[in-house]
Amino acid sequence: MSTTHAETVDGALPHEPEKATLEGRNKVLSFWLFLGGEAVLFGTLFATFLALRNQTNEGPTANELFSFTTTALATLILLVSSLTSVFAVQAMHRHNVAKLRVWLIVTVILGLGFLGLEIYEFSEYVIAEKFGMTTSAFSSAFYTLVGFHGAHVAFGVLWISVLIGQLFKKGLTVVTAPKVYVSAMYWHFIDVVWVFIFTVVYLLGKVG
Amino acid sequence: MAHAHSVKRHKGLMDWLTTVDHKKIAILYLLAGGLFFGIGGIEAVLIRLQLIKPMNDFVSAQTFNELITMHGTTMIFLGVMPVIFALMNAVIPLQIGARDVAFPFLNSLGFWTFLFGGLLLNLSWIMGGAPDAGWTSYTPLSTTTYSTTHGVDFYTVGLQIAGLGTLIGGINFLATIITMRAPGMSFMRMPMFTWTSFITSAMILFAFPAITVGLVLLSFDRILGANFFEVSNGGNPVLWQHIFWIFGHPEVYILILPAFGVISEVIPTFARKRLFGYSSMVFATILIAFLGFMVWAHHMFTTGLGPVANALFSIATMLIAVPTGIKIFNWLFTMWGGQIRFTSPNLFAIGFIPTFVMGGVTGVMLASAPADFQFHDTYFVVAHFHYVIVGGLVSGLLSGLHYWWPKMFGRMLNESLGKLSFWFFIIGFHLTFFVQHFLGLMGMQRRVFTYLPNQGFDTLNMVSTVGAILMGIGILFFLINAIVTAFKPKGVADDPWEDGRTLEWAIPSPPPEYNFKQIPLVRGIDALWKEKMAGNKGMTPAEPLGPIHMPSPTILPFVMSVGIFIAGLGFMFSKEDFSNSFMSLIFNNWIVVIIGLLITFGSMLLRSLYDDHGWHIEVEELDEEGVKA
Numbered sequence: 001m002s003t004t005h006a007e008t009v010d011g012a013l014p015h016e017p018e019k020a021t022l023e024g025r026n027k028v029l030s031f032w033l034f035l036g037g038e039a040v041l042f043g044t045l046f047a048t049f050l051a052l053r054n055q056t057n058e059g060p061t062a063n064e065l066f067s068f069t070t071t072a073l074a075t076l077i078l079l080v081s082s083l084t085s086v087f088a089v090q091a092m093h094r095h096n097v098a099k100l101r102v103w104l105i106v107t108v109i110l111g112l113g114f115l116g117l118e119i120y121e122f123s124e125y126v127i128a129e130k131f132g133m134t135t136s137a138f139s140s141a142f143y144t145l146v147g148f149h150g151a152h153v154a155f156g157v158l159w160i161s162v163l164i165g166q167l168f169k170k171g172l173t174v175v176t177a178p179k180v181y182v183s184a185m186y187w188h189f190i191d192v193v194w195v196f197i198f199t200v201v202y203l204l205g206k207v208g
Numbered sequence: 209m210a211h212a213h214s215v216k217r218h219k220g221l222m223d224w225l226t227t228v229d230h231k232k233i234a235i236l237y238l239l240a241g242g243l244f245f246g247i248g249g250i251e252a253v254l255i256r257l258q259l260i261k262p263m264n265d266f267v268s269a270q271t272f273n274e275l276i277t278m279h280g281t282t283m284i285f286l287g288v289m290p291v292i293f294a295l296m297n298a299v300i301p302l303q304i305g306a307r308d309v310a311f312p313f314l315n316s317l318g319f320w321t322f323l324f325g326g327l328l329l330n331l332s333w334i335m336g337g338a339p340d341a342g343w344t345s346y347t348p349l350s351t352t353t354y355s356t357t358h359g360v361d362f363y364t365v366g367l368q369i370a371g372l373g374t375l376i377g378g379i380n381f382l383a384t385i386i387t388m389r390a391p392g393m394s395f396m397r398m399p400m401f402t403w404t405s406f407i408t409s410a411m412i413l414f415a416f417p418a419i420t421v422g423l424v425l426l427s428f429d430r431i432l433g434a435n436f437f438e439v440s441n442g443g444n445p446v447l448w449q450h451i452f453w454i455f456g457h458p459e460v461y462i463l464i465l466p467a468f469g470v471i472s473e474v475i476p477t478f479a480r481k482r483l484f485g486y487s488s489m490v491f492a493t494i495l496i497a498f499l500g501f502m503v504w505a506h507h508m509f510t511t512g513l514g515p516v517a518n519a520l521f522s523i524a525t526m527l528i529a530v531p532t533g534i535k536i537f538n539w540l541f542t543m544w545g546g547q548i549r550f551t552s553p554n555l556f557a558i559g560f561i562p563t564f565v566m567g568g569v570t571g572v573m574l575a576s577a578p579a580d581f582q583f584h585d586t587y588f589v590v591a592h593f594h595y596v597i598v599g600g601l602v603s604g605l606l607s608g609l610h611y612w613w614p615k616m617f618g619r620m621l622n623e624s625l626g627k628l629s630f631w632f633f634i635i636g637f638h639l640t641f642f643v644q645h646f647l648g649l650m651g652m653q654r655r656v657f658t659y660l661p662n663q664g665f666d667t668l669n670m671v672s673t674v675g676a677i678l679m680g681i682g683i684l685f686f687l688i689n690a691i692v693t694a695f696k697p698k699g700v701a702d703d704p705w706e707d708g709r710t711l712e713w714a715i716p717s718p719p720p721e722y723n724f725k726q727i728p729l730v731r732g733i734d735a736l737w738k739e740k741m742a743g744n745k746g747m748t749p750a751e752p753l754g755p756i757h758m759p760s761p762t763i764l765p766f767v768m769s770v771g772i773f774i775a776g777l778g779f780m781f782s783k784e785d786f787s788n789s790f791m792s793l794i795f796n797n798w799i800v801v802i803i804g805l806l807i808t809f810g811s812m813l814l815r816s817l818y819d820d821h822g823w824h825i826e827v828e829e830l831d832e833e834g835v836k837a
Contacts, residue, residue, distance in 0.1 A: 038417070057442040
């Protein structure tokens with residue numbers, strides 16, 4: 001009866017502990033649905049950016065502002081962090097909690113590195129280039145799109161940190177496993193969004 | 209199965225604040241929706257009283273703008289949406305043979321965020337002026353240049369919070385319907401109300417994020433000085449129209465599809481026939497939802513998108529008449545040759561059909577772009593959307609409320625009062641809005657606060673106002689009916705309409721908190737009717753009796769919503785010049801926002817850190833009056 005809340009009979013974790021309970025399966029399914037909604041959210045932000053990206057109001061243009069060194073570095077860091085979160089999920093499927101925690105910690109550190117670069121980039125624009133939220137329609141669209149993504153990364157960093165703490169305290173169970181799994185889904189999603197930002201905002205801004 | 213976690217049972221108010229039971233959340237949605245529906249209705253009557261005669265000065269032009277804005281916004285987002293969610297919560301888990309929704313905690317969170325968003329929006333009346341830029345809040349009218357009070361800020365922030373609740377509810381119902389169906393209930397055996405709610409939830413998921421972004425952009429423009437819609441700094445006001453309607457058009461199908469579902473339940477029950485063309489109903493619903501995302505620019509024909517865009521959106525819009533027509537004919541063929549009983553829910557359902565057809569016909573007229581240049585922004589448009597939303601949707605909701613009232617509350621509504629409210633409502637409705645078609649064709653603009661005499665508008669406006677009052681009386685009869693019924697003793701039968709076809713009628717009214725003592729086995733469309741026809745007394749159980757796992761009640765969703773509410777207020781007033789130095793300290797330094805967010809994220813952290821194991825109802829505790837398996 002109580003399949004909703006199961007440990008397996010011998011107490012051992014199944015191969016995919018995130019899908020062992022109905023709660024876990026519901027979480028994974030609903031998180032896919034949620035990411036569908038997030039895709040519409042970012043899609044609307046991208047559409048807004050594309051509509052306004054040349055409206056610079058005599059302020060700095062994309063071509064004048066962007067440098068490839070910081071954004072290429074940020075891209076590299078975020079892509080590698082996606083790989084490390086894959087390693088984390090693989091470790092979870094092998095029930096190796098120590099490795100799981102290590103890979104999650106590496107993921108968080110890379111996420112923090114990305115955020116640091118983004119804050120540095122934004123402060124350069126605001127202070128040196130006088131390019132703030134109110135400068136032009138392009139600046140508003142830029143900060144809103146890239147800032148929304150940055151806020152997502154920051155939330156992900158906090159979330160995964162809390163999960164690392166729980167893994168130390170509670171270990172890997174059928175309750176903690178779905179949390180780790182959906183946080184990895186989230187992390188991949190914001191990584192994919194960044195690929196689009198790199199293309200649409202930075203590459204197109206430099207050459208388009 | 210020794211999972212005897214003790215659980216604190218709350219009583220009275222705390223019970224309602226902490227409940228995660230879908231049946232109680234349904235009642236909360238109904239109460240909140242009823243409250244806002246009442247406020248929106250009073251606003252409607254005030255609008256009609258202002259327009260009862262030419263050159264009236266009952267309210268000022270500014271108040272009139274606030275009234276029309278709040279009437280539209282309140283009715284759409286805070287009036288009918290929660291009543292839809294009330295029915296979905298009350299009925300869907302029962303119709304699919306589940307003990308609760310997939311995420312009881314999120315269900316509660318969705319309700320409380322919706323309520324606090326609605327309260328924030330309505331606080332505007334007492335905090336310096338309501339929004340006044342129309343329910344569509346078109347830029348530049350809604351920018352700080354032309355709307356100088358905080359009204360539109362209440363609109364952006366209040367709707368943002370309420371929309372979050374709706375989105376949470378939508379995801380919850382999608383997951384519930386996908387994973388929680390009883391054994392044997394395949395997708396093509398689901399009751400139509402569950403089907404339409406499923407599609408509506410999917411539309412919520414893909415439409416609401418667009419308005420989320422739109423509201424963010426508008427609030428950034430107004431509060432942070434961004435330039436999305438500020439033409440002088442490179443912004444583009446048409447962008448708002450696109451974003452608003454990419455959400456807004458699917459929204460009207462989000463509203464009407466559950467009403468289609470209600471009608472598809474009520475008509476077969478009271479015709480004693482199975483729904484005609486079940487599969488075509490399902491595919492028509494999906495097609496309407498799909499096309500609903502493709503037609504947003506028909507609200508913008510006069511914006512100047514050009515003939516090619518206008519032609520494409522015009523044709524796409526007309527296409528929607530095809531699946532909708534399929535539905536209308538299916539309902540008619542369901543009634544054809546049936547043993548029809550004219551109960552109050554069935555009266556509302558039968559009244560729905562011709563009324564909705566009239567709204568659909570004017571919809572096709574409006575879909576023709578060249579003709580729309582004449583109709584645009586006149587009372588013809590007002591008449592059209594009230595025919596589909598009031599004559600259609602509200603009729604459907606009233607039908608559903610009369611139909612499921614005994615299941616929700618264990619008491620039958622009074623039939624005579626129900627019929628009285630139907631006749632007042634339907635006659636009042638047509639009196640109010642039928643004449644508005646002609647007012648529009650004669651050139652009366654919508655949203656004008658008054659008009660000059662002797663243009664041929666005088667009599668028709670008088671008729672319209674009288675109709676609105678009759679409609680209000682109809683709603684009052686319904687309210688009286690609900691109150692009178694609340695004092696009657698409980699104890700209606702499991703299947704009080706006697707011809708119930710679906711699973712909710714197989715269990716007691718109101719159902720016990722675990723719904724089904726044993727999850728039923730579903731053997732076909734109209735699961736209960738199938739058993740009745742096979743001569744069985746009830747459903748065949750799909751599992752042996754056993755302890756039932758229940759989620760624990762929790763106050764956290766309420767606290768999280770309070771946090772979002774505080775953060776929203778803080779954001780709105782972050783750039784305000786306060787005369788009081790303490791107020792400017794806490795608001796201008798974002799302290800209020802931070803406190804609000806800390807409350808919300810702190811509650812999320814608590815939820816994550818402390819596992820909710822729930823609790824069990826043991827076999828011996830199961831009410832002997834429960835499901836007769």
